Amino acid sequence: MSLMLEDAWRKFRYSLGSEEQTVDFAACFSSMLRPADVVALHGELGAGKSVLARAMMRSLGVRQQVMPSPTFSIIQEYEARNCRVAHMDWYRLHGAEELEIIGVREYFQAPWICLIEWAERAPDLLPTTAMYLRLMVVEDRPSCRIVEGRVPASRAWKGWAG
Ligand SMILES: Nc1ncnc2c1ncn2[C@@H]1O[C@H](COP(=O)(O)OP(=O)(O)O)[C@@H](O)[C@H]1O
Numbered sequence: 001m002s003l004m005l006e007d008a009w010r011k012f013r014y015s016l017g018s019e020e021q022t023v024d025f026a027a028c029f030s031s032m033l034r035p036a037d038v039v040a041l042h043g044e045l046g047a048g049k050s051v052l053a054r055a056m057m058r059s060l061g062v063r064q065q066v067m068p069s070p071t072f073s074i075i076q077e078y079e080a081r082n083c084r085v086a087h088m089d090w091y092r093l094h095g096a097e098e099l100e101i102i103g104v105r106e107y108f109q110a111p112w113i114c115l116i117e118w119a120e121r122a123p124d125l126l127p128t129t130a131m132y133l134r135l136m137v138v139e140d141r142p143s144c145r146i147v148e149g150r151v152p153a154s155r156a157w158k159g160w161a162g
């Protein structure tokens, strides 16, 4: 069993004042991702998980013009620069069993980087090393979001300048 101590994570929280800032944060965050990374994207419907995921995929080098929602397919696969990206949405799942059948663990290894919306549907399936990003809407500020998350402290990431 692998144990991740609390201080093995670096936690952060930023205010994203516009969709452009979310895209900028996504580019910054994805610059430290590498194959075998798993990023769980949390937040209510409309919080911006897909906006964030697509911006991360662009930054990772996905050139495909259309990036369909994985809500029905569960997984969308992309070629990127030096990696492949699996954009997932577990919203429609009824349990971890379905994911086991799909063979989801294959994607938790190189050359894949996984971006998973609604990972809370099957939290036990995530590797203990999974990072997460949580987006939150801000009352009376429709274009503003809060993002909080965690990355391994060992990862050389300076954070987002904003
Ligand atoms: N700062 C922001 N960051 C991300 N999305 C934003 C922001 N402000 C407004 N939005 C809007 O919020 C919506 C987010 O939708 P989406 O990414 O599909 O949400 P989710 O995948 O979490 O259900 C989009 O319509 C987007 O234009």
Ligand SMILES: [Mg+2]
Pocket (backbone or CB within 6 Å): 049, 050, 117
């Ligand atoms: Mg979505």
